[in-house]
Amino acid sequence: MDLEHEKRLRGEYYPLFAYKANRFSANAGIAVSNDQLWFLLVGLLAGILLTSPLFVLYYRRRLATEVRQLELRRAEYESCLKEARTDAVTRLANRWAFDAAIEERFATYRRDGRKFALAMVDIDHFKPINDGFGHQAGDEVLRHVGRVLHDSFTDAFLVARYGGEEFALILPGGAVSVAERIDRVRRRIAAEEIPTTAGPLRITISVGVSEAGGDAGVAKLIGRADESLYAAKQAGRDRVYLHDGQRPTGARPASRQRTR
Numbered sequence: 001m002d003l004e005h006e007k008r009l010r011g012e013y014y015p016l017f018a019y020k021a022n023r024f025s026a027n028a029g030i031a032v033s034n035d036q037l038w039f040l041l042v043g044l045l046a047g048i049l050l051t052s053p054l055f056v057l058y059y060r061r062r063l064a065t066e067v068r069q070l071e072l073r074r075a076e077y078e079s080c081l082k083e084a085r086t087d088a089v090t091r092l093a094n095r096w097a098f099d100a101a102i103e104e105r106f107a108t109y110r111r112d113g114r115k116f117a118l119a120m121v122d123i124d125h126f127k128p129i130n131d132g133f134g135h136q137a138g139d140e141v142l143r144h145v146g147r148v149l150h151d152s153f154t155d156a157f158l159v160a161r162y163g164g165e166e167f168a169l170i171l172p173g174g175a176v177s178v179a180e181r182i183d184r185v186r187r188r189i190a191a192e193e194i195p196t197t198a199g200p201l202r203i204t205i206s207v208g209v210s211e212a213g214g215d216a217g218v219a220k221l222i223g224r225a226d227e228s229l230y231a232a233k234q235a236g237r238d239r240v241y242l243h244d245g246q247r248p249t250g251a252r253p254a255s256r257q258r259t260r
Contacts, residue, residue: 084096087161089161090147090161091146093160093161094160094161095160095163097158098158098160101158102221103218105158105170106212109212114172115173115211116170116173116211117171117175117177118169118211118225119169119179119208119225120162120225121145121167121169121205121206122165122166122205122206122207122233123145123165123166123203123204123205124206124233125203126138126141126164126165126203129141129203133196133199133201134198136196136197137196137198141194141201141203142165145203148188148189149169153171156170156172157170157171169182174211175210175242175244176242176251178209178211179251182240186205186207190205206239207228207232207241208224208227208231208242208248209228209240209242209243209251210224210225210228214245224248227243227248228241228243230248239251
């Protein structure tokens with residue numbers, strides 16, 4: 001028997017358990033070291049602690065607190081993301097949100113084939129409003145037009161301020177039906193007086209519409225809507241033009257089409 005083993009038997013190592021280790025070994029014929037007894041004791045105490053009602057209650061409360069904190073952080077993140085995608089003046093979606101929405105809508109169109117159209121809306125002669133009546137009046141005009149567009153197209157996939165005095169609407173349906181609907185809104189805006197700090201103002205809008213389909217990817221869809229809007233401006237403003245896939249053409253109100 002080596003010296004180290006003799007010391008362990010005499011209790012010079014972990015004397016508290018030396019007798020028990022020797023007795024256990026003698027009775028059962030199994031050699032159990034004092035280190036193993038320490039591990040067994042620690043494991044037993046840990047098992048008792050982990051299964052105690054107080055311990056379970058403590059960690060349940062701690063887990064609930066962590067979950068609440070995660071939910072608060074997620075809500076803060078979503079709030080910041082929404083704010084980043086919102087136009088500060090009109091509270092509509094901004095250009096960043098529009099870019100994401102048009103890509104998503106086009107991907108959905110490729111999967112299910114559901115028609116949609118893009119309408120680009122521009123306030124006519126907006127710069128003279130800012131120059132002549134001030135930027136506050138200009139902001140009030142922007143908010144008014146944005147509100148009318150938002151309230152008139154509750155089925156829109158998105159109504160956004162595209163930039164400056166220009167708005168973009170992603171709407172279900174083809175170019176013809178969307179042009180007819182937005183032409184009614186155009187006439188309503190032209191007939192209304194807008195209350196501003198500089199007094200009541202009257203404005204008009206020009207609109208260009210294009211439809212997803214054929215060879216029109218996202219860039220071409222936006223390009224055709226812009227081309228139609230430019231044609232409406234060139235034709236005298238206060239009107240709606242749509243792109244038929246070849247060229248912009250003036251939209252005819254539904255009432256006129258029925259009388260022909």
